[in-house]
Amino acid sequence: MSKTAVDSTTTLASEPKGRTGAARILLGRDAVMIYLLAAFLVFAAVSIPRFASPLTAGFLLLDVIPVLLIAMPMTLIIITGEIDLSVASIAGLTSACMGVLWAGGMDIGLVLLLSLLVGTAAGVFNGFLIAVVGLPSLAVTIGTLALFRGLALVVIGDNAVANFPAQLTSFFTSKLGATGIPTVMVGVVAVVLFFGILLHFTPFGRGLYAMGFSQEAATFVGIDVARSKFWLYVASGLVSAMAGIFWTLRYSSARSDNASGLELAVIAAVLLGGVSIFGGKGSVPGVIAGVLLIGTLNYALRLGRVSDVVLITVTGLLLIVSVVAPSMGAAIRQWRHTRRVRRNFNHSASPVASA
Amino acid sequence: MQTDPDLQGQPPVALSLAHAAKTFGPVVALADGTIEIREGEIHALMGENGAGKSTLVKILAGLHQPDSGDFRIAGEPVSFRNVAESKAAGVSVIYQEPTLFPDLTVAENIFVGRQPKGRLGLISQGEMRRQAAALFGQLGVAIDPGRVAEGLSIADQQIIEIAKAISLDAKVLIMDEPTAALSGVEVDRLFAVARGLRDQGTGIMFISHRFEEVFALCDRITVMRDGKYVSTHVTEDVSVDRIVREMVGRDIAELFPKEAAEIGAPVLSVRGLSRAGVFRDINLEVRAGEIVALAGLVGAGRTEVARAVFGIDPYDSGEVLFGGKPLKGGSPQAAIAAGMGFVPEDRRKQGLVMDLSVARNVTLTLRKRFARAGLINGRAELRAAEEWSRRLQVKAGSPEHAVSTLSGGNQQKVVLAKWLATEPRFLIIDEPTRGIDVGTKSEVHRLISDLAGRGIAILMISSELPEVLGMADRVLVMREGRISAELSREEASPESVMHAATVAAATN
């Protein structure tokens, strides 16, 4: 490497003079979500009786934990331009396995470990079909959505297992002192930090954005597209298993239908959080804001005894507006540009013709 | 063009475009697009790569709306909002890139939107296939009209495009490099068909880089350069040399200053590289400080060779030696680790991640290098990005701006910066100045020359003759997947390169 043009040490030693890009971050799509969340929190605290209380934090967080957990790998997967619809089924399968293993008299530690392994194996299966065989993720995970849920039914049938160790189940609903924050949030925050750092501060994460925009460009800079995707699905399986375990122990009920339908809620939250379904765009803070916004809305409405009906309608509208608004803006700009150009064109047409 | 006295009193003008302009953001694709096609003539449009021919075609097709200009069909001013309108006005286009529907049958590809109807007003597959077969008969080819288009060779795709266009019975038929992928027999048949159409009064516009074709077929020739109209000639009255001069229009040596550099030991040796159906028995060597140009017509397989060398595509046989050691095939990671870089031809799709910032793009190749304990040091990253942008004089508002906001030339500099930052020993540069304006072009050339001066071995793929002749120490010419000639800087001339690129006899 002696003959190369540049001495990298001098390059790296030179003083940074660039902008931090603060403005870009402050006005970005994720930031809007965060402002929206903050605004709604303030509104709820002022207008909904008893909202501003530590109890809220506890209950609300317990409610959003499964979505928040699964949203993390989902964010990364959608950023690469793929999707995973099987997450809730993996959680259900994990729950079913937990129930059967525990009812079978296995040590709880081992039960938890095996359950995580089951989820991971499900992720490996997805990853193999999508990254290695190269099948479309939407179709594959619709298939595994049914398959994993089906396996959950095969494993545990219509039974429910409820007699998990009391210390364990109460740990899962316990709070950190008087803060009202659930103890398990420590673990959740660790997972969130892991994925946040992975996405935003590691070479791997950089690669994911590049892949999302253009797989070809990513290949050209030496990113192993298939391998990255494979690991994302494995991670998704593992985290879905965690969510399944949380679900089981929080409700102290292992059933095959646990967490069913959660996949669409997760995807809605992730998209609302500013992740583009086309891939390439999105951030973990934005997604956290998206998840919390839906969660808070949900909780505030329940506290205000407003029906869930309103909630699902609002969620749907938010989702539509969040994608339609930006492209409507672009479409209007484009239309005005075209109109202007056409006017110019017609204008200039006559003099040229006469020349 | 209206000034040509020979054509006074000739058949009426079928289509005319005057002083059309079209810009894409900072890129001026067309500054003064002017052409006039008469009924019953075949009119060639010639110009270098990037001269704006295809852009002009797309305006005629209604695909692009010009920013200004006068566009008439049969004397009436028109302004098409979309392709359907131009079609309705009798303009039929064969695009440079085939645009087939892979899942539809060949026959259906030809007749989409106007399939023949049978009983009950339903599409008659049989009739459609019969008509398609008849068209193929006219063109003298035997493609099964019932098969799907998926997997057809480029040549067959092109033939289907031609069949599609002539079946439209258009008043004006525009063909953008229809022959680029065709064999001699097919070209001859196409010409016969084109002459037949001309004799029926159709106005035909024909784009090709091959002089012998243009001179054999066309009645008039219009030349474009750098997005501007240059001249129109009656074919009989003009020579190839004159056209070449008008197309290039500048002194090659002045524009592309390759500085002499010390040529060192071989960095890359490729031996007997073959990939079935793509390229065959490629041998080449690039030395430190040397610029080797890979010339040839579009479609000759140059890019494919480069992709295989870099590990993007696999190859069937042969080997790649890098610094004397064999390089693992099929792995860009290995190539990068060894010290290779690749500036691809398609900047937007392959070279850059358009929506990411300049800084991110520059450091994309360096992801691992800035990681401390697995985490990227953002400041060091930004610093490096700025340093490299500065060295290459990238003009960007801020390194945080999306690279899509930059002009083509500056984007290309970002791609170069990205690879230079990896401190490569060998760089493949595919079409270094495609879509770059003339001013920035010479800057990019200076840069490449500079790199060679510092001992980097460079393999440059270029379809622009002046660029090849001006920059290269050695020119390898490819034709149909093989290297057909190796020319030293002294031997290389427009004639010798073109000859090797087009004429079969030159090889063996």
Next chain:
Amino acid sequence: MDNTNTDTRPAGAQPGAGRPRTAATRKGAGGKDALASLLKLRELPVITALVLLVAITYLNNPLFLSPQGVKDLLLNATIMMILAAGQAVVIITRNVDLSVGSILGLVAFGTGSIFAAAPGMPIALVLLIGIAFGAVLGSVNGLLVTLAKVPALVITLGTLYVYRGLNNVWAGGTQYFAGDRPAEFGALSVDTFLGIPLITLLAIAVVAAVAIYMAGTRPGRDLYAIGSEPDAAKLFGLPVSKRVFLAFLANGALAGLAGVLYASRFNSVGATTGTGMELDVVAAAVVGGVAIFGGSGSVVGAAIGAMLLTTITSSLTALRVDKFWQQAIVGVLILAAIVIDRVASLRSAKKLRISEARNV
């Protein structure tokens, strides 16, 4: 004739030196090809699976194909068939509609409301109203997708929620029961003609009409072209937005029809009718050979896919197989459908490459 020829590319460029292009490498349409094209039929795997499933079940439990058994099988498939046909139209254009379950629910409840308000309303009119209502809901999807140019997956996920919400707002706790509707309306899903229930006949007619439209008319073929290569479609001058909009509208109309038939067949319609159907419908289309990325597959295939999925349920029960296996089997079927599709396309790609190479 291997690679002994001078060049390795399919595309010769030199004038004069033509490469032989024998008719042998390109098959013309012939008699033997009828069988070949039957074997290449995308729907073949799903048809085979359906036939096998029915045969095996019948051998084990002859009651499965008793008149009542057949009637039940057909009735079960009816609604899903219509939905899958509609979904196929949308997927063929490289889009997807996740809101069909919600549309069905709204229309089904609307049907209940109509009969509650005007018990004497002619059934044909109710059908038309239901279809129109569905079409309106579908066209909202279509408008958002084509005007705002945002991916259908997101938009229809949004309308999935919004429509469900509207249904809840509208219905609240109200449910309409079979008894609230005229007996003739319910009889549609009881009475048979030649052993086939009337609503199934209606569904078959509709699926056939849609299939003919897709296969035999220009706009229908445009949908395939658009899904196959949207950029080329634009270059070619096809009215892409208009067609895609119509595909969503048609899908909505079909979901509307399914909603009315739902009300005829089942006991109650209310706020939750049709919940969670969306992925089943997409799965049915995929199993039926409709490529998830558009361009290929057929409405008939999707309908048969729907039939297969609904038949599995009955079949497993009739075989007294542990019904817990049912969903897992559905999952395996979907995956098998995708893998078969991929293997087939890889095989044909390889075959083509070899034939091209021989050509050189």
Next chain:
Amino acid sequence: ACGSQESSAEGSPAAGGGDQSITFIPKQLNNPYTDVVLGGGKAGAEEAGFASNQVVGPLEASASSQVSFINAETQAGTNVIAVAANDPDAVCPALQEARTAGAKIVAFDSDTNPDCRDVFINQVVAKDVALIQVELIAEQIGGKGQIAILSATANATNQNEWIKFMEEELKSNPEYKDIELVAKVYGDDDDTKSFQEAQGLLQAYPDLKGIISPTTVGIAATARYLSQSEYKGKVALTGLGLPNEMRDFVKDGTVTEFALWDPAQLGYVAAFAGKALVDGTITGASGDKFTAGELGERTVGEEGTIIVGPPTVFNKDNIDDYDF
């Protein structure tokens, strides 16, 4: 704050209720049976003197879906939470938390784990419900043949208890020795699913003589299927159903007899039990007594269970006398 107009007019004995509140959380909103129960609950709450009564609940009856509603009620400081549990265990931690915060828990219709509530308002003695259904089916099939059960969800506490009693009775009572219970299937209280389960049963068991469906959604869906099929009049159907939903099927001969208590009374008693708990009149201990409005005095039985009343059997002759 004080009670609504009607409740003061009724002159409820516990008029000093102040700002006490009760919230009902049914298994699922928009279920006709539930609506009748809640109608009674509302009336009861007003009469008992609650300042506010609310109904909240999930749109789908899954095990975990009730928890966040319980949480919200806990935080809202609701005095009495009346819940019909989808899953006896899943709601437990949340109910415990609510109790810690001072709420009284009344389970109704479907019990929770007994540790997690103060009292459970049961329709009838579980065994009676089971017996009457077995009796009805035995009568309708002439005392012999195969029967099957089509239930709600596999975890529904109430249904499972009845099924357990039915099985025991079929086994132990010599009168039923010729009756064979061949299958138990679950329609999840979903119309479509129940419909298809019924259909599957008949196909899988060609000799089936009768079906018991101890859930209102299930019996209506099964009746709908039978009435449309060749099995109409050949396969007997009984269970628990709402007269309004079953009227047509009884009249057209699909169903001869079925049973149910008055669901409104369930809600009504639940409201008064809640009031008694808040006032301290009862603690939920066995033997506690309170007055349930116009229904008179009720006694808390074993495990905090309060029985509402005997089931009614509906048939062609009396069904028009009822409207719920």
